[in-house]
Amino acid sequence: MKLTILGGDGAWPSYGGACSGYLVEHAGFRLLIDPGYGVAARVGAAIDAVYVTHGHPDHCADLNPLLRRIDATEEKPIDVYAPAHALDQVLALDRPGWLESTYDLHEFTPGEAYAIGPFRATTVDLPHFLANAGIRLSAGGETIAYTGDTGPSDRLRELADGVDILLHEASYARTTDSEFLSTARVAGQTAAAAQAKNLILTHLFPTTDREEAMRAATSAYDGPVTIARPS
Structure with a gap:
Protein backbone atom coordinates (compact mmCIF):
# COMPACT_ATOMS: atom_id res chain seq x y z
CA MET A 1 0.00 0.00 0.00
CA LYS A 2 1.07 3.55 -0.68
CA LEU A 3 0.01 6.36 1.66
CA THR A 4 0.16 10.00 0.55
CA ILE A 5 -0.58 12.80 3.01
CA LEU A 6 -2.65 15.52 1.33
CA GLY A 7 -3.34 17.49 4.50
CA GLY A 8 -3.05 17.15 8.25
CA ASP A 9 -4.30 20.35 9.89
CA GLY A 10 -7.14 20.17 12.41
CA ALA A 11 -10.25 22.40 12.45
CA TRP A 12 -9.01 24.89 9.83
CA PRO A 13 -6.13 24.89 7.34
CA SER A 14 -2.93 26.75 8.10
CA TYR A 15 -1.61 29.16 5.46
CA GLY A 16 -0.77 27.08 2.39
CA GLY A 17 -1.90 23.90 4.15
CA ALA A 18 -4.93 21.64 4.14
CA CYS A 19 -7.04 19.78 6.66
CA SER A 20 -7.37 16.02 6.93
CA GLY A 21 -6.82 14.20 3.65
CA TYR A 22 -5.08 10.89 2.97
CA LEU A 23 -4.71 8.98 -0.29
CA VAL A 24 -4.21 5.22 0.00
CA GLU A 25 -3.33 3.27 -3.16
CA HIS A 26 -3.03 -0.43 -3.92
CA ALA A 27 -3.22 -2.44 -7.15
CA GLY A 28 -4.14 0.69 -9.10
CA PHE A 29 -7.06 1.56 -6.80
CA ARG A 30 -7.07 5.07 -5.29
CA LEU A 31 -8.97 5.59 -2.03
CA LEU A 32 -9.28 9.09 -0.58
CA ILE A 33 -9.88 9.26 3.17
CA ASP A 34 -11.43 12.43 4.64
CA PRO A 35 -11.52 15.19 1.98
CA GLY A 36 -11.19 18.15 4.36
CA TYR A 37 -10.64 21.82 3.54
CA GLY A 38 -8.01 22.29 0.83
CA VAL A 39 -7.70 18.62 -0.12
CA ALA A 40 -9.50 18.69 -3.48
CA ALA A 41 -6.77 20.79 -5.08
CA ARG A 42 -4.13 18.21 -4.06
CA VAL A 43 -5.78 14.97 -5.16
CA GLY A 44 -4.46 14.94 -8.73
CA ALA A 45 -5.64 12.03 -10.87
CA ALA A 46 -9.10 10.51 -10.67
CA ILE A 47 -9.99 8.56 -7.55
CA ASP A 48 -12.06 5.41 -7.19
CA ALA A 49 -13.61 5.85 -3.75
CA VAL A 50 -13.90 8.19 -0.77
CA TYR A 51 -14.14 7.21 2.89
CA VAL A 52 -15.32 9.78 5.44
CA THR A 53 -14.84 9.18 9.17
CA HIS A 54 -17.40 11.77 10.30
CA GLY A 55 -19.36 14.80 9.20
CA HIS A 56 -17.30 17.74 10.45
CA PRO A 57 -16.35 19.98 7.50
CA ASP A 58 -12.59 19.79 8.11
CA HIS A 59 -12.99 16.11 7.19
CA CYS A 60 -15.50 16.22 4.34
CA ALA A 61 -16.12 19.72 2.92
CA ASP A 62 -13.97 19.16 -0.16
CA LEU A 63 -16.15 16.27 -1.28
CA ASN A 64 -18.24 18.97 -2.96
CA PRO A 65 -15.53 20.29 -5.33
CA LEU A 66 -14.41 16.72 -6.01
CA LEU A 67 -17.91 15.83 -7.18
CA ARG A 68 -18.10 19.03 -9.22
CA ARG A 69 -14.89 18.01 -10.98
CA ILE A 70 -16.24 14.56 -11.74
CA ASP A 71 -19.37 16.12 -13.23
CA ALA A 72 -17.41 18.60 -15.36
CA THR A 73 -14.79 16.15 -16.63
CA GLU A 74 -17.14 13.17 -17.04
CA GLU A 75 -14.98 10.96 -14.84
CA LYS A 76 -16.60 7.74 -13.66
CA PRO A 77 -18.80 7.94 -10.54
CA ILE A 78 -17.06 7.17 -7.26
CA ASP A 79 -18.15 5.10 -4.29
CA VAL A 80 -18.51 7.17 -1.13
CA TYR A 81 -18.53 5.50 2.31
CA ALA A 82 -19.64 7.38 5.44
CA PRO A 83 -21.60 6.91 8.66
CA ALA A 84 -25.33 7.41 8.22
CA HIS A 85 -26.27 11.08 7.65
CA ALA A 86 -22.65 12.26 8.02
CA LEU A 87 -22.71 13.80 4.55
CA ASP A 88 -26.24 15.22 4.50
CA GLN A 89 -25.04 18.81 4.72
CA VAL A 90 -22.15 18.67 2.28
CA LEU A 91 -24.25 16.80 -0.30
CA ALA A 92 -26.92 19.51 0.02
CA LEU A 93 -24.58 22.37 -0.89
CA ASP A 94 -25.66 22.37 -4.56
CA ARG A 95 -29.06 22.33 -6.20
CA PRO A 96 -30.96 19.07 -5.64
CA ILE A 116 -13.46 -1.15 -0.57
CA GLY A 117 -11.87 -2.16 -3.85
CA PRO A 118 -8.81 -4.30 -2.93
CA PHE A 119 -8.88 -3.17 0.70
CA ARG A 120 -10.40 -4.96 3.65
CA ALA A 121 -11.91 -2.17 5.73
CA THR A 122 -12.74 -2.64 9.40
CA THR A 123 -14.43 0.32 11.07
CA VAL A 124 -14.34 1.13 14.77
CA ASP A 125 -16.76 3.35 16.68
CA LEU A 126 -14.66 6.00 18.43
CA PRO A 127 -15.85 8.86 20.69
CA HIS A 128 -16.32 12.29 19.12
CA PHE A 129 -18.91 15.07 19.00
CA LEU A 130 -20.46 13.30 16.00
CA ALA A 131 -20.55 9.62 15.05
CA ASN A 132 -16.95 8.85 14.10
CA ALA A 133 -15.69 5.69 12.42
CA GLY A 134 -11.98 5.02 12.70
CA ILE A 135 -10.79 2.72 9.94
CA ARG A 136 -8.31 -0.14 9.62
CA LEU A 137 -7.30 -0.93 6.02
CA SER A 138 -5.52 -4.11 4.97
CA ALA A 139 -4.17 -5.12 1.56
CA GLY A 140 -1.08 -6.85 0.23
CA GLY A 141 0.03 -7.96 3.67
CA GLU A 142 0.11 -4.41 5.08
CA THR A 143 -2.25 -2.53 7.38
CA ILE A 144 -2.93 1.17 7.99
CA ALA A 145 -5.16 2.47 10.78
CA TYR A 146 -6.65 5.96 11.07
CA THR A 147 -8.57 7.28 14.05
CA GLY A 148 -10.52 10.16 12.52
CA ASP A 149 -11.14 12.49 15.48
CA THR A 150 -11.38 10.75 18.83
CA GLY A 151 -11.18 11.06 22.54
CA PRO A 152 -9.69 8.38 24.80
CA SER A 153 -11.09 4.91 24.15
CA ASP A 154 -10.16 1.29 24.84
CA ARG A 155 -11.12 0.61 21.21
CA LEU A 156 -8.06 2.51 19.96
CA ARG A 157 -5.93 -0.51 20.87
CA GLU A 158 -8.23 -2.71 18.76
CA LEU A 159 -7.93 -0.31 15.84
CA ALA A 160 -4.16 -0.02 15.98
CA ASP A 161 -3.07 -3.52 16.98
CA GLY A 162 0.16 -4.38 15.12
CA VAL A 163 -0.43 -1.97 12.22
CA ASP A 164 2.32 -0.87 9.87
CA ILE A 165 1.17 2.76 10.08
CA LEU A 166 -1.02 4.41 12.70
CA LEU A 167 -2.49 7.81 11.74
CA HIS A 168 -3.59 9.18 15.09
CA GLU A 169 -5.42 12.41 15.82
CA ALA A 170 -3.39 14.76 18.03
CA SER A 171 -5.23 18.06 18.29
CA TYR A 172 -3.16 18.99 21.33
CA ALA A 173 0.37 18.16 22.43
CA ARG A 174 0.07 16.84 26.00
CA THR A 175 -3.21 17.73 27.70
CA THR A 176 -6.85 18.42 26.93
CA ASP A 177 -10.05 18.55 28.94
CA SER A 178 -12.07 17.28 25.98
CA GLU A 179 -13.58 13.80 26.02
CA PHE A 180 -13.76 13.91 22.23
CA LEU A 181 -10.29 15.00 21.09
CA SER A 182 -6.84 13.60 21.71
CA THR A 183 -3.20 14.51 22.31
CA ALA A 184 0.15 13.55 20.86
CA ARG A 185 1.03 11.88 24.16
CA VAL A 186 -2.07 9.67 23.99
CA ALA A 187 -1.19 8.87 20.38
CA GLY A 188 2.25 7.73 21.51
CA GLN A 189 0.77 5.63 24.30
CA THR A 190 -1.68 4.01 21.88
CA ALA A 191 1.08 3.23 19.37
CA ALA A 192 3.23 1.69 22.09
CA ALA A 193 0.44 -0.43 23.56
CA ALA A 194 -0.64 -1.64 20.11
CA GLN A 195 2.95 -2.27 18.94
CA ALA A 196 2.36 -0.17 15.84
CA LYS A 197 5.41 -0.01 13.58
CA ASN A 198 5.08 3.68 12.67
CA LEU A 199 3.12 6.61 14.14
CA ILE A 200 1.96 9.66 12.19
CA LEU A 201 0.45 12.50 14.22
CA THR A 202 -2.37 14.27 12.41
CA HIS A 203 -5.19 16.79 12.95
CA LEU A 204 -2.89 19.05 14.97
CA PHE A 205 -4.53 22.45 15.35
CA PRO A 206 -2.49 25.15 13.57
CA THR A 207 -1.92 26.65 17.03
CA THR A 208 -0.47 23.42 18.47
CA ASP A 209 3.31 23.47 18.92
CA ARG A 210 4.69 20.80 16.56
CA GLU A 211 7.97 20.34 18.41
CA GLU A 212 6.17 19.88 21.72
CA ALA A 213 3.81 17.39 20.08
CA MET A 214 6.79 15.36 18.84
CA ARG A 215 8.35 15.38 22.30
CA ALA A 216 5.06 14.28 23.85
CA ALA A 217 4.62 11.39 21.43
CA THR A 218 8.21 10.15 21.61
CA SER A 219 8.15 10.23 25.41
CA ALA A 220 5.56 7.44 25.25
CA TYR A 221 6.57 5.56 22.07
CA ASP A 222 10.06 4.64 20.89
CA GLY A 223 9.19 3.83 17.27
CA PRO A 224 9.34 6.21 14.29
CA VAL A 225 7.12 9.31 14.69
CA THR A 226 6.30 11.96 12.10
CA ILE A 227 3.75 14.74 11.76
CA ALA A 228 1.31 14.63 8.85
CA ARG A 229 2.28 17.22 6.25
CA PRO A 230 1.29 17.40 2.59
CA SER A 231 3.69 15.37 0.46
Missing part, protein backbone atom coordinates in the same frame (compact mmCIF):
# COMPACT_ATOMS: atom_id res chain seq x y z
CA GLY A 97 -30.04 16.27 -8.01
CA TRP A 98 -27.19 18.02 -9.81
CA LEU A 99 -24.34 15.82 -8.60
CA GLU A 100 -26.22 12.59 -7.89
CA SER A 101 -24.76 10.89 -10.97
CA THR A 102 -21.20 11.45 -9.73
CA TYR A 103 -21.28 9.13 -6.70
CA ASP A 104 -22.81 6.05 -5.11
CA LEU A 105 -23.32 6.59 -1.38
CA HIS A 106 -22.75 3.66 0.99
CA GLU A 107 -23.82 4.58 4.52
CA PHE A 108 -22.83 2.31 7.40
CA THR A 109 -22.86 2.01 11.16
CA PRO A 110 -19.42 2.39 12.80
CA GLY A 111 -18.22 -1.07 13.74
CA GLU A 112 -19.05 -2.70 10.41
CA ALA A 113 -16.47 -4.33 8.11
CA TYR A 114 -16.55 -4.59 4.31
CA ALA A 115 -14.42 -4.40 1.16
Whole structure:
Protein backbone atom coordinates (compact mmCIF):
# COMPACT_ATOMS: atom_id res chain seq x y z
CA MET A 1 0.00 0.00 0.00
CA LYS A 2 1.07 3.55 -0.68
CA LEU A 3 0.01 6.36 1.66
CA THR A 4 0.16 10.00 0.55
CA ILE A 5 -0.58 12.80 3.01
CA LEU A 6 -2.65 15.52 1.33
CA GLY A 7 -3.34 17.49 4.50
CA GLY A 8 -3.05 17.15 8.25
CA ASP A 9 -4.30 20.35 9.89
CA GLY A 10 -7.14 20.17 12.41
CA ALA A 11 -10.25 22.40 12.45
CA TRP A 12 -9.01 24.89 9.83
CA PRO A 13 -6.13 24.89 7.34
CA SER A 14 -2.93 26.75 8.10
CA TYR A 15 -1.61 29.16 5.46
CA GLY A 16 -0.77 27.08 2.39
CA GLY A 17 -1.90 23.90 4.15
CA ALA A 18 -4.93 21.64 4.14
CA CYS A 19 -7.04 19.78 6.66
CA SER A 20 -7.37 16.02 6.93
CA GLY A 21 -6.82 14.20 3.65
CA TYR A 22 -5.08 10.89 2.97
CA LEU A 23 -4.71 8.98 -0.29
CA VAL A 24 -4.21 5.22 0.00
CA GLU A 25 -3.33 3.27 -3.16
CA HIS A 26 -3.03 -0.43 -3.92
CA ALA A 27 -3.22 -2.44 -7.15
CA GLY A 28 -4.14 0.69 -9.10
CA PHE A 29 -7.06 1.56 -6.80
CA ARG A 30 -7.07 5.07 -5.29
CA LEU A 31 -8.97 5.59 -2.03
CA LEU A 32 -9.28 9.09 -0.58
CA ILE A 33 -9.88 9.26 3.17
CA ASP A 34 -11.43 12.43 4.64
CA PRO A 35 -11.52 15.19 1.98
CA GLY A 36 -11.19 18.15 4.36
CA TYR A 37 -10.64 21.82 3.54
CA GLY A 38 -8.01 22.29 0.83
CA VAL A 39 -7.70 18.62 -0.12
CA ALA A 40 -9.50 18.69 -3.48
CA ALA A 41 -6.77 20.79 -5.08
CA ARG A 42 -4.13 18.21 -4.06
CA VAL A 43 -5.78 14.97 -5.16
CA GLY A 44 -4.46 14.94 -8.73
CA ALA A 45 -5.64 12.03 -10.87
CA ALA A 46 -9.10 10.51 -10.67
CA ILE A 47 -9.99 8.56 -7.55
CA ASP A 48 -12.06 5.41 -7.19
CA ALA A 49 -13.61 5.85 -3.75
CA VAL A 50 -13.90 8.19 -0.77
CA TYR A 51 -14.14 7.21 2.89
CA VAL A 52 -15.32 9.78 5.44
CA THR A 53 -14.84 9.18 9.17
CA HIS A 54 -17.40 11.77 10.30
CA GLY A 55 -19.36 14.80 9.20
CA HIS A 56 -17.30 17.74 10.45
CA PRO A 57 -16.35 19.98 7.50
CA ASP A 58 -12.59 19.79 8.11
CA HIS A 59 -12.99 16.11 7.19
CA CYS A 60 -15.50 16.22 4.34
CA ALA A 61 -16.12 19.72 2.92
CA ASP A 62 -13.97 19.16 -0.16
CA LEU A 63 -16.15 16.27 -1.28
CA ASN A 64 -18.24 18.97 -2.96
CA PRO A 65 -15.53 20.29 -5.33
CA LEU A 66 -14.41 16.72 -6.01
CA LEU A 67 -17.91 15.83 -7.18
CA ARG A 68 -18.10 19.03 -9.22
CA ARG A 69 -14.89 18.01 -10.98
CA ILE A 70 -16.24 14.56 -11.74
CA ASP A 71 -19.37 16.12 -13.23
CA ALA A 72 -17.41 18.60 -15.36
CA THR A 73 -14.79 16.15 -16.63
CA GLU A 74 -17.14 13.17 -17.04
CA GLU A 75 -14.98 10.96 -14.84
CA LYS A 76 -16.60 7.74 -13.66
CA PRO A 77 -18.80 7.94 -10.54
CA ILE A 78 -17.06 7.17 -7.26
CA ASP A 79 -18.15 5.10 -4.29
CA VAL A 80 -18.51 7.17 -1.13
CA TYR A 81 -18.53 5.50 2.31
CA ALA A 82 -19.64 7.38 5.44
CA PRO A 83 -21.60 6.91 8.66
CA ALA A 84 -25.33 7.41 8.22
CA HIS A 85 -26.27 11.08 7.65
CA ALA A 86 -22.65 12.26 8.02
CA LEU A 87 -22.71 13.80 4.55
CA ASP A 88 -26.24 15.22 4.50
CA GLN A 89 -25.04 18.81 4.72
CA VAL A 90 -22.15 18.67 2.28
CA LEU A 91 -24.25 16.80 -0.30
CA ALA A 92 -26.92 19.51 0.02
CA LEU A 93 -24.58 22.37 -0.89
CA ASP A 94 -25.66 22.37 -4.56
CA ARG A 95 -29.06 22.33 -6.20
CA PRO A 96 -30.96 19.07 -5.64
CA GLY A 97 -30.04 16.27 -8.01
CA TRP A 98 -27.19 18.02 -9.81
CA LEU A 99 -24.34 15.82 -8.60
CA GLU A 100 -26.22 12.59 -7.89
CA SER A 101 -24.76 10.89 -10.97
CA THR A 102 -21.20 11.45 -9.73
CA TYR A 103 -21.28 9.13 -6.70
CA ASP A 104 -22.81 6.05 -5.11
CA LEU A 105 -23.32 6.59 -1.38
CA HIS A 106 -22.75 3.66 0.99
CA GLU A 107 -23.82 4.58 4.52
CA PHE A 108 -22.83 2.31 7.40
CA THR A 109 -22.86 2.01 11.16
CA PRO A 110 -19.42 2.39 12.80
CA GLY A 111 -18.22 -1.07 13.74
CA GLU A 112 -19.05 -2.70 10.41
CA ALA A 113 -16.47 -4.33 8.11
CA TYR A 114 -16.55 -4.59 4.31
CA ALA A 115 -14.42 -4.40 1.16
CA ILE A 116 -13.46 -1.15 -0.57
CA GLY A 117 -11.87 -2.16 -3.85
CA PRO A 118 -8.81 -4.30 -2.93
CA PHE A 119 -8.88 -3.17 0.70
CA ARG A 120 -10.40 -4.96 3.65
CA ALA A 121 -11.91 -2.17 5.73
CA THR A 122 -12.74 -2.64 9.40
CA THR A 123 -14.43 0.32 11.07
CA VAL A 124 -14.34 1.13 14.77
CA ASP A 125 -16.76 3.35 16.68
CA LEU A 126 -14.66 6.00 18.43
CA PRO A 127 -15.85 8.86 20.69
CA HIS A 128 -16.32 12.29 19.12
CA PHE A 129 -18.91 15.07 19.00
CA LEU A 130 -20.46 13.30 16.00
CA ALA A 131 -20.55 9.62 15.05
CA ASN A 132 -16.95 8.85 14.10
CA ALA A 133 -15.69 5.69 12.42
CA GLY A 134 -11.98 5.02 12.70
CA ILE A 135 -10.79 2.72 9.94
CA ARG A 136 -8.31 -0.14 9.62
CA LEU A 137 -7.30 -0.93 6.02
CA SER A 138 -5.52 -4.11 4.97
CA ALA A 139 -4.17 -5.12 1.56
CA GLY A 140 -1.08 -6.85 0.23
CA GLY A 141 0.03 -7.96 3.67
CA GLU A 142 0.11 -4.41 5.08
CA THR A 143 -2.25 -2.53 7.38
CA ILE A 144 -2.93 1.17 7.99
CA ALA A 145 -5.16 2.47 10.78
CA TYR A 146 -6.65 5.96 11.07
CA THR A 147 -8.57 7.28 14.05
CA GLY A 148 -10.52 10.16 12.52
CA ASP A 149 -11.14 12.49 15.48
CA THR A 150 -11.38 10.75 18.83
CA GLY A 151 -11.18 11.06 22.54
CA PRO A 152 -9.69 8.38 24.80
CA SER A 153 -11.09 4.91 24.15
CA ASP A 154 -10.16 1.29 24.84
CA ARG A 155 -11.12 0.61 21.21
CA LEU A 156 -8.06 2.51 19.96
CA ARG A 157 -5.93 -0.51 20.87
CA GLU A 158 -8.23 -2.71 18.76
CA LEU A 159 -7.93 -0.31 15.84
CA ALA A 160 -4.16 -0.02 15.98
CA ASP A 161 -3.07 -3.52 16.98
CA GLY A 162 0.16 -4.38 15.12
CA VAL A 163 -0.43 -1.97 12.22
CA ASP A 164 2.32 -0.87 9.87
CA ILE A 165 1.17 2.76 10.08
CA LEU A 166 -1.02 4.41 12.70
CA LEU A 167 -2.49 7.81 11.74
CA HIS A 168 -3.59 9.18 15.09
CA GLU A 169 -5.42 12.41 15.82
CA ALA A 170 -3.39 14.76 18.03
CA SER A 171 -5.23 18.06 18.29
CA TYR A 172 -3.16 18.99 21.33
CA ALA A 173 0.37 18.16 22.43
CA ARG A 174 0.07 16.84 26.00
CA THR A 175 -3.21 17.73 27.70
CA THR A 176 -6.85 18.42 26.93
CA ASP A 177 -10.05 18.55 28.94
CA SER A 178 -12.07 17.28 25.98
CA GLU A 179 -13.58 13.80 26.02
CA PHE A 180 -13.76 13.91 22.23
CA LEU A 181 -10.29 15.00 21.09
CA SER A 182 -6.84 13.60 21.71
CA THR A 183 -3.20 14.51 22.31
CA ALA A 184 0.15 13.55 20.86
CA ARG A 185 1.03 11.88 24.16
CA VAL A 186 -2.07 9.67 23.99
CA ALA A 187 -1.19 8.87 20.38
CA GLY A 188 2.25 7.73 21.51
CA GLN A 189 0.77 5.63 24.30
CA THR A 190 -1.68 4.01 21.88
CA ALA A 191 1.08 3.23 19.37
CA ALA A 192 3.23 1.69 22.09
CA ALA A 193 0.44 -0.43 23.56
CA ALA A 194 -0.64 -1.64 20.11
CA GLN A 195 2.95 -2.27 18.94
CA ALA A 196 2.36 -0.17 15.84
CA LYS A 197 5.41 -0.01 13.58
CA ASN A 198 5.08 3.68 12.67
CA LEU A 199 3.12 6.61 14.14
CA ILE A 200 1.96 9.66 12.19
CA LEU A 201 0.45 12.50 14.22
CA THR A 202 -2.37 14.27 12.41
CA HIS A 203 -5.19 16.79 12.95
CA LEU A 204 -2.89 19.05 14.97
CA PHE A 205 -4.53 22.45 15.35
CA PRO A 206 -2.49 25.15 13.57
CA THR A 207 -1.92 26.65 17.03
CA THR A 208 -0.47 23.42 18.47
CA ASP A 209 3.31 23.47 18.92
CA ARG A 210 4.69 20.80 16.56
CA GLU A 211 7.97 20.34 18.41
CA GLU A 212 6.17 19.88 21.72
CA ALA A 213 3.81 17.39 20.08
CA MET A 214 6.79 15.36 18.84
CA ARG A 215 8.35 15.38 22.30
CA ALA A 216 5.06 14.28 23.85
CA ALA A 217 4.62 11.39 21.43
CA THR A 218 8.21 10.15 21.61
CA SER A 219 8.15 10.23 25.41
CA ALA A 220 5.56 7.44 25.25
CA TYR A 221 6.57 5.56 22.07
CA ASP A 222 10.06 4.64 20.89
CA GLY A 223 9.19 3.83 17.27
CA PRO A 224 9.34 6.21 14.29
CA VAL A 225 7.12 9.31 14.69
CA THR A 226 6.30 11.96 12.10
CA ILE A 227 3.75 14.74 11.76
CA ALA A 228 1.31 14.63 8.85
CA ARG A 229 2.28 17.22 6.25
CA PRO A 230 1.29 17.40 2.59
CA SER A 231 3.69 15.37 0.46
